[in-house]
Amino acid sequence: MFIKQIYTNCISEAAYYIESDGEAVVIDPLRDTEEYIALAAERDAVIKYIFETHFHADFVSGHLDLAKKTGATIIYGPETSTSFPVHIAKDGEVFKAGKISFKVLHTPGHTIESSCYLLQDESGKDHALFTGDTLFVGDVGRPDLSSGDMSKEELAGILYDTIQNKILPLADDVLVYPAHGAGSSCGKNLGLDTHSTIGDERKNNYALQQQTKEDFIAAITDGLEDAPRYFPINAKINKEGYESLDAIKSNGLIALTITAFKNKLKEDVVIADTRHADIFTEGFIPGSIFIGLEGRFAEWAGSLLPFDKPLLLVTEKGKEEETVVRLARVGFSKIDGYLKGGFDAWQKAGEKVDMIISVEADELAMDIPFDPNLQVVDVRKEIEFADGHVKNAINMPLADMTDVALIAGFEENQNLYLHCAGGYRSVIACSILKKQGLHNLRNITGGWAKIKEENRIKIEKDASVLN
Incomplete structure (x- = not known):
């Protein structure tokens, strides 16, 4: 038996290649499928199945392209409806690949069709659970992304039953292989590791602790940030084809x-x-x-x-x-x-060009006392801003800057100094403002990391948000 986790850092996504005796399955593939095909060819194996844990919202899956190129069957769990041919598995249905097998566990809660795949080794022993977005290291999938008319509280209640009836009964030594790691917006606070065990999650994952259904629902729905704007678009693409x-x-x-x-x-x-x-x-x-x-x-x-x-x-x-x-x-x-x-x-070629002026934090410190039109614009998330920001700064999270009306609130005479945590998001923000015709701006090099080291700049916190 051969298992390989194929992790893509920029979207915190884990796909899996599992093989036995010349037959392979791929779980939650990315759209660029060459790596899976090359791996199978290198190992002289045939990709037999493509297992999808659910309709992904944060990326477009490679299930259709991979199936077309390999002839593999696409498998989804119960309650799935698609616009293309797939095998919709029953809860408990078993699929063989070489000398190993995969048992489908319908695990709704993140979405209605969410399913996990329980890998059983050559001897029939439970070896690993490929959990998709149902269970992460240190977290569970958020229940507010995609399931029709159901509320996040209703889905969270369903997820509670899933955890109690499908996840917790598994043995402590069963490996946990989720679809995402830290940085993903599919959960609230994913751990840094990209795999775990049922035993470790039973001990350390807040959502797997003994608690009432009501307490569970409150715990996993509290503090959810708005999902990225493209999530519904990607979920629709994965369901309808591309x-x-x-x-x-x-x-x-x-x-x-x-x-x-x-x-x-x-x-x-x-x-x-x-x-x-x-x-x-x-x-x-x-x-x-x-x-x-x-x-x-x-x-x-x-x-x-x-x-x-x-x-x-x-x-x-x-x-x-x-x-x-x-x-x-x-x-x-x-x-x-x-x-x-x-x-x-x-x-x-002599074509017109534009540029962004960058300044150090010490220059901001020198300008603040002498420029009545200076306005610091902090493009970090609200919780980052609340934990410490320049006094009198405006918080305009980068994710909100597609709102032209929001940007229109700036005055022509304002001198805008933009920053984020380290400098990446603020450059994006500067480019957006310039495209909207605001050019009197500066990007603060090094962002908040450098600003908070400058003792001449007054800092404040927002306790109401932090609490």
Whole structure:
């Protein structure tokens, strides 16, 4: 028996390849399926099944492309309805792969169709549970993402029954392999590890402790942040089907000359610049939205870029395909090519450019007492802001900056100083404000990490939010 967890850090997602005696299954594959196919070929195995734990909201699964390329059968759990052919398993149904087997455990609560797959080894012993978003390391799946007309409290109650009847009866030594790790928005506070055991979760996971159903519901629904804007879009794509990744790459990887690029700018398009933040601030095509590949690119792209408008890409040389693939992972399909030669070619051709002025925290400290029009804009999350911020700063979380009316509240005479925790989100924010016509702004290098070291800047907290 061979098990490999294939973890993608930028979206905190874990897919799995499991194989026995020349037959393999893939669980929750990403849209770029080459790694699974290559692994099977390398090990002289055939991919027999593709197990989906639920309709994912945070990424577009590779189930359709992988099935088409391998002939494998797509398996979903009970209560599933799709627009494409799948095998809808019964609760307790068993699937064989070589000398091992997988038992379907219907585990609703995160979503109605959520199911786990219990791997039983060659001797029939329970070995590992592939939990999807039902159970994480230190957490459980949030119950407010996707299940029709049911409230989060109703789903949380169903999840309580799932935990009691399907998860807790398993032996302590059963391995836990979830679909996500720390950083994912599919739970509230996922642990740093990407796997665990039932025994460790029984001891350490707050949701698996002895408690009443009412206390469980309160615990897992309290403090839920709004889900990223693209989650419903991705869940719908996974349920209804999608264009192949190969087709998206074919169109997205068209190299556009400067003339062709400029002609497309006459249409209703969006320029997405994925270079590093430090490079972007030094110069970019006016109107570009920065979302650098170095950060949680796919999540911010899905949250801030429109799905209904074509995207034009500006990337570092050699990063064109990576950009297209990572956009496709979260459901983008309207990608109309990239600028041949990148920003350097644009600049060398004498085309118009824009830039973002960056300042150090000590310059902010010097400017605050002498500039009555200075306004600090903190683009971190509300809870981050509450835990410490510059006195009189405005909190405008980056995720909210698609609201044009919110941005319109700034006055023309204000000098805006933007920051986040370390500098990535604030550059995105600066690019959004510039696209909306606000140019009198500064990006604070190093963000809050540097600001709080500057003793001349007054800091305050918001106890009401923290409590």
